[in-house]
Amino acid sequence: MAISIRQLHKHFVGEVSGLDVRQPLTAEQAREIEAAMDKYAVLVFHGQDITDEQQMAFALNFGERENPRGGNVTRKEDYRLDSPLNDVSNLGKDGKPLPRDHRAHLFNLGNCLWHSDSSFRAIPAKYSLLSARVVNPKGGNTEFADMRAAYDALDDETKAEIEDLICEHSLMYSRGSLGFTDYSEEEKEMFKPVLQRLVRTHPAHRRKSLYLSSHAGKVVGMSVPEGRLLLRDLTEHATQPEFVYVHKWTLHDLVMWDNRQTMHRVRRYDQSQPRDMRRATIAGTEPTVKQQLQAAE
Incomplete structure (x- = not known):
């Protein structure tokens, strides 16, 4: 059966049919999916009842797995998953929802802020692939913003102003905005x-996009308040309904997105009920700021 893609939003997002991601991809299928990612930036695959191993195998068609170290405050001995996937559930090692005052739970609430995965790394992530294993009965939609269309809609004066700006990104900025400031020295x-460009160019089609995230907390060369005000204004612009797709999860959905072209957030949900979501993350290949190359090595 041939792969078919139906566009779900005016600017982006493709719904894929005719592909069982449990089966190995041919080289032609992998190229077709990657080309669709370049075009749509977000792909939705329904009805993909997959194992962790199958999810990771599918992801590895598009690059290398990202090293997860430095992406959370969960200690290794407390990991729930014995697989290379990122655990973005609300569950503890016992399989039950984490207590509301649990440190990992409080830290993970930062996922409700608009962000791009791993923008806090010197070399940020390429793709993320999120699988719905248990869907929460209330809330928990994931929203995606097309940062290419948002950039295109800026006036020429703003585009010129931000073209060469560099931002500092850190998990401490995003979590700090919610009041989470409790960190060990380690x-x-x-x-x-780390440093990231505010405007980045996609390596395949050369289209420019805004590179925003709640992890961005400072603009180099500006005072902190001035820089944060600019970032807030740009984020407000980029997350207007015009540029946003809302994904309402159903069991066994797999959603794949390009972190170089989009921003996303999960909406609040009933934390007393389980939500089991597992993410495969494909590493990026280069920093957005050349000076970061040494820091990434």
């Missing part, structure tokens, strides 16, 4: 800010 070192 975590502070691990979460040190």
Whole structure:
């Protein structure tokens, strides 16, 4: 059966049919999916009842797995999953929802802020692939914003103003905006800010996009309040309904997105009920700021 893609939003997002991601991809199918990612930036696959191993195998068609170190405050001995996937559930090692005052739960609430995965890394992520294993009965939609269309809609004066700006990104900025400031010295070192361009160009089609995230907390060359006000204004612009797709999860959905072209957030949901979501993350290949190359090595 041939792969078919139906566009779901005016600017982006493709719904894929005719593909069982449990089966190995041919080289032609992998190229077709990657080309669709370049075009749509977000792809939705329904009815994909997959294992962790199958999810990771599918993801590896598009690059190398990202090293997860430095992306959370969960200790290794407390990991729930014995697989290379990122656990973005609300569950503890016992399989039950984490207590509301649990440190990992409080930290993970930052996923409700608009962000781009791993913008806090010197070399940020390429793709994320999120699988719905248990869907929460209330809330928990994921929203995606097309940062290419948002950039295109800016006036020429603003485009010129922000073209060469550099931002500092850190998990401490995003979590700090929610009042989470409790870090060990080791975590502070691990979460040190990295530099990212505010405007980036996609390597395949050369289209420009805004590179925004709640992890961005400072604009180089500006005072902190001035820089944050600019970032807030740009984020407000980029997350207007015109540029946003809302994904309402159904069981076994797999959603794949390009972090170089989009921003996303999960909406609040009933934390007393389980929500089991597992993410495969494909590493990026280069920093957005050349000076970061040494820091990434």
